[in-house]
Amino acid sequence: MLMSYFASLNPASFFNALPSNIAQGLIWGVMALGLYITFRLLDFADLTVDGSMATGGAVTVVLTTNGWHIWAALLVATLAGVCAGLVTGLFHTKLGIPPILSGILTQIALYSVNLHIIGSANKALSVDKYHLILSSRNITRAIIAAALFCVVVIAIMYWYFGTEQGSAIRATGCNPAMSKAQGINIQNMKLIALCISNGIVAMSGGLLSQYSGFADVNMGRGAIVIGLAAIIIGEVIGDAVLGKHMDFKGRLTFVALGGVIYYIVIGIVIWLKMDSNDLKLFTAIIVAIFLAVPYLKAQSKNSFRRAAKRGAMMKVSQDSSANGKEV
Amino acid sequence: MLEIKNVHKTFNPGTINEKIALDGVNLTLHEGDFVTIIGGNGAGKSTTLNAIAGVWPVDDGSISIDGIDVTGLPEHKRATYLGRVFQDPMTGTAATMQIDENLAMAARRGKKRFLRWGITSKEREHYRELLKQLDLGLEDRMTSKVGLLSGGQRQALTLLMATLQKPKLLLLDEHTAALDPKTAAKVLSLTDKIVEENHLTAMMVTHNMKDAIAHGNRLIMMHEGKVILDIGAEEKKKLTVEDLLQKFEEVSGEQFASDKALLG
Incomplete structure (x- = not known):
């Protein structure tokens, strides 16, 4: 039976699906770059992204089908994401709601907002009727376009977080007390970072809706976990490849590549004929493993059990040497 | 004052x-x-200092x-x-940022932070000179993350940051x-030196009576x-x-x- 299972796996079908996985991975790479701003630089676990991703898709599809130019639609989608981030930021900074809860509130509110934007649960965007930036119809073009988006977002982030304001955002995430003592308005920095982050996430939502040819209120469900998977996988692999040479540019590049690697892994799982209903479960397990590995590594170097073993070993060797002298 | x-x-x-x-x-x-x-x-x-700082x-x-x-x-x-140095060496600096980035952050205290580059090469040279005066070898580690420094080094750096722009x-x-x-003695003598050279007005909380007198x-x-x-x-x-x-x-x-x- 096992033989027949392996015989049924066709390597060609995996390679056929590969380009599509790469294209989707790059689009999610853009999303992961946006999430990186809050998750790593600001140290703010922002759950807004599940909502703002879908908002980006919804705005893009609705405006395009209403005759807007695709680039204008994508720009407005990005701005819609900025507004979503602003709402979360205001919940947190002005109303004192903890970060995770602020994000959840905006996310749940956006579900209704997105339904209003689309007018129903989903809406199609046909590549035959509209000039889209990318589409699954032409995968080569989609890969190039998505890769260009990644490159531009990385370049802008690299520049911005090297400026005075970007540095102030990084300092806010690292040490709020120090930032205040250095005259940084940390509330404003949090607002700005959340806006930029969700703007980028919504933009990737806009790209995803073009790629898949529709927008759906549920398209952002679990986005944060996929984004985290991309960030963490990218960082782990980046550290392994670049080691000490890992700088901010390299880190961002690997975060974007993390999205691609994630989708290739998903491609392998589907190729292995795993039930696609289990994909989210599988994603959660991957993220949990990658999050746990650095912790467990540190723990194993630092465990009481090992200390006890080392102590016992030392005692044994001392006892035996003492016995040796007696004899 | x-x-x-x-x-x-x-x-x-x-x-x-x-x-x-x-x-x-x-x-x-x-x-x-x-x-x-x-x-x-x-x-x-400490409460008095916090009241002045506006915590x-x-x-x-x-x-x-x-x-x-x-x-x-x-x-x-x-x-x-205000220039401030805290009791906990972790408080005054950003651990995940480089030494020169921390200094650049302090150099812009009280100024608007826009989209100019966060640190210029001219500034870096200036910081190198200042770090040399600390005599801790930090001038050769300007791109190291501050988290790698010892408590004493971090306090010395925080002191430099607090006075980079005359408070x-x-x-x-x-x-x-x-x-x-x-x-502690080294950081205190550095404090004296910096206060004297820059003619600063300063307040120092201490538990040590000898230090308070000296x-x-x-x-x-x-x-x-x-x-x-x-x-x-x-x-x-x-x-x-x-x-x-x-x-x-x-x-x-x-x-x-x-x-x-x-x-x-």
């Missing part, structure tokens, strides 16, 4: 944990004053720095006038308390949220630890309970 008038602060008012931290503090500092502040635990030393608004009274009333200004706005007032909140004695040109003692003793430059020169203990008993009418102060 600094004028504190009748400042009150009560923490957790109306609850079982109510604590009157500042109970009518009055203090005037002149330009070039280097004041050391001593007192037992809970006397209001929270005071309940009553006013604070002005160089003629500017800052009572209503939040912490990040008051930072324009109207330097606040030192037990900034050597977390260091070993040798490192440094600065004025000494104040706090007790139960009030300034109970203010010793000027001439009198301070002749002051001994025994004198201080005796004075404390005279003024407060009780034995100075802090072991730490006695051991100092």
Whole structure:
């Protein structure tokens, strides 16, 4: 039976699906770059992204089908994401709601907002009727376009977080007390970072809706976990490849590549004929493993059990040497 | 330079944990004053510094720095006038950022932060010179993350950051308390040097009476949220630890309970 299972796996079908996985991975790479701003630089676990991703898709599809130019639609989608981030930021900074809860509130509110934007649960965007930036119809073009988006977002982030304001955002995430003592308005920095982050996430939502040819209120469900998977996988692999040479540019590049690697892994799982209903479960397990590995590594170097073993070993060797002298 | 008038602060008012931290503090500092502040635990030393820095608004009274009333200004706005070094070496620097980035952050204290590049090569040269003067070898590690530095190195760096842009007032909140004695002595002599060279006005909270006597040109003692003793430059020169203990008993009418102060 096992033989027949392996015989049924066709390597060609995996390679056929590969380009599509790469294209989707790059689009999610853009999303992961946006999430990186809050998750790593600001140290703010922002759950807004599940909502703002879908908002980006919804705005893009609705405006395009209403005759807007695709680039204008994508720009407005990005701005819609900025507004979503602003709402979360205001919940947190002005109303004192903890970060995770602020994000959840905006996310749940956006579900209704997105339904209003689309007018129903989903809406199609046909590549035959509209000039889209990318589409699954032409995968080569989609890969190039998505890769260009990644490159531009990385370049802008690299520049911005090297400026005075970007540095102030990084300092806010690292040490709020120090930032205040250095005259940084940390509330404003949090607002700005959340806006930029969700703007980028919504933009990737806009790209995803073009790629898949529709927008759906549920398209952002679990986005944060996929984004985290991309960030963490990218960082782990980046550290392994670049080691000490890992700088901010390299880190961002690997975060974007993390999205691609994630989708290739998903491609392998589907190729292995795993039930696609289990994909989210599988994603959660991957993220949990990658999050746990650095912790467990540190723990194993630092465990009481090992200390006890080392102590016992030392005692044994001392006892035996003492016995040796007696004899 | 600094004028504190009748400042009150009560923490957790109306609850079982109510604590009157500042109970009518009055203090005037002149330009070039280097004041050391001593007192037992809970006397209001650090609280006074926090009140000046604007960590929270005071309940009553006013604070002005160089003629500017800052009572209503939040912490990040008051930072324009203040240099601060904290007790915990982790507090004053950003661990995941480079040494030069931390300095660049401090160089822009009180200025608008826009989209100019966060650090220029000219600045880097300047920082290299300043770090050389610390004599800790940090000038060769400018792109190292601050998290890799020792507590003493971080305090020295924080001190440099606090004075990179001349502050109207330097606040030192037990900034050597977390260091070993040798490192503490080094950071203290560095403090003296920086204060002297830049003609700074400074306030230094300490638990160590010897340090309080050896440094600065004025000494104040706090007790139960009030300034109970203010010793000027001439009198301070002749002051001994025994004198201080005796004075404390005279003024407060009780034995100075802090072991730490006695051991100092």
